[in-house]
Amino acid sequence: MTAQMIDGVKISTGLLGDIARDVDAFIALFGRPPGLAVVLVGDDPASSVYVRSKAQKTLDVGMRSFEHRLPATTSESALLSLISELNRMEEVDGILVQLPLPAQIDERRVLMAIDPEKDVDGFHPMNAGLLATGGEALMPCTPLGCMILARSVLGDLTGLEAVVVGRSNIVGKPMAQLLSMANATVTIAHSGTQNIAGTCRRADLLIVAVGHPEMVRGNWIKPGAVVIDVGINRLAAPELGPGKTRLVGDVTFQEAIKVVRAITPVPGGVGPMTITCLLQNTMLAAHRRSASGKQPEICFRQTLSHSHDAPFSLPS
Numbered sequence: 001m002t003a004q005m006i007d008g009v010k011i012s013t014g015l016l017g018d019i020a021r022d023v024d025a026f027i028a029l030f031g032r033p034p035g036l037a038v039v040l041v042g043d044d045p046a047s048s049v050y051v052r053s054k055a056q057k058t059l060d061v062g063m064r065s066f067e068h069r070l071p072a073t074t075s076e077s078a079l080l081s082l083i084s085e086l087n088r089m090e091e092v093d094g095i096l097v098q099l100p101l102p103a104q105i106d107e108r109r110v111l112m113a114i115d116p117e118k119d120v121d122g123f124h125p126m127n128a129g130l131l132a133t134g135g136e137a138l139m140p141c142t143p144l145g146c147m148i149l150a151r152s153v154l155g156d157l158t159g160l161e162a163v164v165v166g167r168s169n170i171v172g173k174p175m176a177q178l179l180s181m182a183n184a185t186v187t188i189a190h191s192g193t194q195n196i197a198g199t200c201r202r203a204d205l206l207i208v209a210v211g212h213p214e215m216v217r218g219n220w221i222k223p224g225a226v227v228i229d230v231g232i233n234r235l236a237a238p239e240l241g242p243g244k245t246r247l248v249g250d251v252t253f254q255e256a257i258k259v260v261r262a263i264t265p266v267p268g269g270v271g272p273m274t275i276t277c278l279l280q281n282t283m284l285a286a287h288r289r290s291a292s293g294k295q296p297e298i299c300f301r302q303t304l305s306h307s308h309d310a311p312f313s314l315p316s
Helices: 008-030 045-060 076-088 107-113 125-132 141-154 172-181 196-201 270-289 300-304
Strands: 035-041 064-070 094-097 161-165 185-189 205-208 226-229 233-236 245-248
Touching: 008 045, 008 141, 008 270, 035 045, 035 076, 035 270, 045 064, 045 270, 064 076, 076 094, 076 107, 094 270, 125 172, 141 172, 141 205, 141 226, 141 270, 161 172, 161 196, 172 185, 172 205, 185 196
Parallel strands: 035 064, 035 094, 161 185, 161 205, 205 226
Antiparallel strands: 233 245
């Protein structure tokens, strides 16, 4: 069996072109571009690179970027004051606060302070609750990206057995909800799961998001399964030279590729889709806030069925 590489870069590039066309239509209708504000507290190198990439992609599709870089010593009250200001700004349609935050800041208070209509990360309890109850939520970007990648191979997920390894509020839980809405039969595996390898081995679709490098081995995977590897871990790679590192996922790729039907690489799989879905959320938020009654052409129904004719229905 020759495994298919699920190319997140290629798929995200196509979707970014669609989003850019919708941005042009939005500008023609409302006389302004959608706006995304990104807030970074501190100077973590990985977060800084990620924020810079988000800002560039925002500009690339024709949106307006509002970038706020604050020192690591920033107080919680100062950050909450900035969020309050961004909530009031009409030209800002989406707000993203880059995580993690410094120890002196309560992450939960910050996320709850963001206007749910501008919560393009989909982390506010109101959006989490709407997703759980079938409402019109702004959904977390990484699970959305995973759905698009999975459907690019499998199409209709009805009746498939899906296993999500990891139960975080950011990926695992909303991922399971989206899969259930797509009529898959869903199991969430985690640190308390007995015989986790056997649980994974049942999956037609295996999504791994635990932050543990190469935890899932090849013999954990059902032959012919589709694997979406959300993990991104940096390991020392002395074989590449002093101080060198390499990126790996949560799945042992060289073992998995021998048995899977398709798999996302790390890097180049889920990562590009996360940023693309962030911009799509911003586009959706801008349309909802415009009070036009219109939905963007690149809305979740179209995107989640982008690579297959079968529709993906979200509740109205």
